[in-house]
Amino acid sequence: MKQATVVVIGGLSGIGRAVAERAAAEGARVIAVGRRAAPPGWPAQIETATLDITDEAAVERFFSELGALDHLVVTSGPVIGSAKLAELDVNAAKEAFDVKVFGQLRAAKQAARYLARTGSITLTSGLLARKAVPGALVKATMNAAIEIMGKTLAKELAPLRVNVVSPGMVETGMWGEMSDEDRQALAAKAGSGLPVGRVGQPADLAQAYWLLMNNGFMTGAVVDVDGGGLL
Ligand SMILES: NC(=O)c1ccc[n+]([C@@H]2O[C@H](COP(=O)([O-])OP(=O)(O)OC[C@H]3O[C@@H](n4cnc5c(N)ncnc54)[C@H](OP(=O)(O)O)[C@@H]3O)[C@@H](O)[C@H]2O)c1
Numbered sequence: 001m002k003q004a005t006v007v008v009i010g011g012l013s014g015i016g017r018a019v020a021e022r023a024a025a026e027g028a029r030v031i032a033v034g035r036r037a038a039p040p041g042w043p044a045q046i047e048t049a050t051l052d053i054t055d056e057a058a059v060e061r062f063f064s065e066l067g068a069l070d071h072l073v074v075t076s077g078p079v080i081g082s083a084k085l086a087e088l089d090v091n092a093a094k095e096a097f098d099v100k101v102f103g104q105l106r107a108a109k110q111a112a113r114y115l116a117r118t119g120s121i122t123l124t125s126g127l128l129a130r131k132a133v134p135g136a137l138v139k140a141t142m143n144a145a146i147e148i149m150g151k152t153l154a155k156e157l158a159p160l161r162v163n164v165v166s167p168g169m170v171e172t173g174m175w176g177e178m179s180d181e182d183r184q185a186l187a188a189k190a191g192s193g194l195p196v197g198r199v200g201q202p203a204d205l206a207q208a209y210w211l212l213m214n215n216g217f218m219t220g221a222v223v224d225v226d227g228g229g230l231l
Pocket residue numbers: 009010011012013014015016033034035036037051052053054075076077078099100124125126127166167168169170171172173174175
């Protein structure tokens with residue numbers, strides 16, 4: 001990994017940032033990518049780039065300008081609320097799919113030709129892929145699509161390895177804007193219902209992405225990192 005180039009799309013915040021920091025700490029060259037500029041205090045050893053994953057031409061340009069890489073991690077995802085079928089905004093659902101599902105597909109497609117055959121792609125789904133919760137239809141269907149996408153690509157792109165991490169509740173900006181007090185209350189309430197007694201932190205997830213980048217015998221896997229939330 002000391003000589004590896006790792007691209008993390010979604011790497012400027014939350015889970016992706018923890019993956020970028022973990023890979024950089026292990027000595028990899030890391031490029032963290034998102035739509036916004038890097039936040040203040042960004043670690044100097046992690047390169048950044050601006051990219052909207054819904055723009056196929058921009059994704060193609062990004063990988064052709066970068067050239068060879070070893071590992072692609074995609075954690076970019078939309079902020080999307082809950083809605084039951086009767087209230088579902090189908091256009092908002094399409095926009096969410098364009099980021100989370102087609103965005104990961106675009107990234108995999110455009111990166112594949114530059115990725116080392118010994119390298120990996122790690123995509124991101126979510127616990128709702130396999131847990132039916134009323135009001136979570138859009139998240140459930142996006143996440144389920146990504147899990148079978150990972151398995152299909154693992155066969156299509158072999159020997160390149162393709163895996164998926166499925167996070168449970170992880171304390172990040174994905175929870176939306178709220179006061180520190182409300183955030184702590186939400187974390188405590190959600191955590192108390194889990195076997196491990198707490199919600200996840202981005203660093204808990206980074207360990208799984210790190211494992212999937214490094215374990216040459218893992219492909220087509222969906223790794224649940226959810227504190228037992230699926231049980
Ligand atoms: N946190 C949870 O509880 C949880 C649970 C289940 C699954 N997940 C999944 O885990 C992944 C990571 O989420 P997170 O919790 O780390 O949230 P986060 O901090 O909000 O990260 C999402 C990232 O996606 C990027 N992004 C959004 N739209 C983009 C676009 N069009 N192009 C490029 N980048 C884009 C955002 O950066 P910019 O705004 O700069 O573009 C942001 O850095 C997501 O796929 C999410 O669905 C999270």
